[in-house]
Amino acid sequence: MNFEWSSSASTFGESGGNPALHKHRRELLEKLASNRTNPALAEMARGLLSGRTTPRQVIASGAYDELLAPHVRQFTSWYTSLSEDEKEAAAQRGQEHLDNLARRDAPRAQPARESPETRRPAARGDEEPSYDETDWTSE
Structure with a gap:
């Protein structure tokens, strides 16, 4: 489905x-x-979802006037009754x-x-032994 409509095309996306x-x-x-x-x-x-039409085309065509007009009137009536606040x-x-x-x-x-560089030090007494100087080749 085509959901990427642009504003220049008066579209949804x-x-x-x-x-x-x-x-x-x-x-x-959907x-x-x-x-x-x-x-x-x-x-x-x-x-609208398929991209066969745009919101502008829906309004301009008049094909959905009966469907949309009552809702537009209701919204307009509600909005115009509001104060600026x-x-x-x-x-x-x-x-x-x-x-x-x-x-x-x-x-x-x-x-x-955590990487070894960012790992927090262990609490005192819980420190891991250092293996830096251990000779792993000898027995």
């Missing part, structure tokens, strides 16, 4: 350099694509959510193995 956002968007589209109760929504999501708080919650996604999806650091 450009997430401001945020791989977690890109992954989250892809997961949402979930929508498997929707059996709304075939039109699934078709739109499959088109509420808008800032909503934006902050959204950013926190994106930050949590990034932390969730960040590669886990593996503990570094």
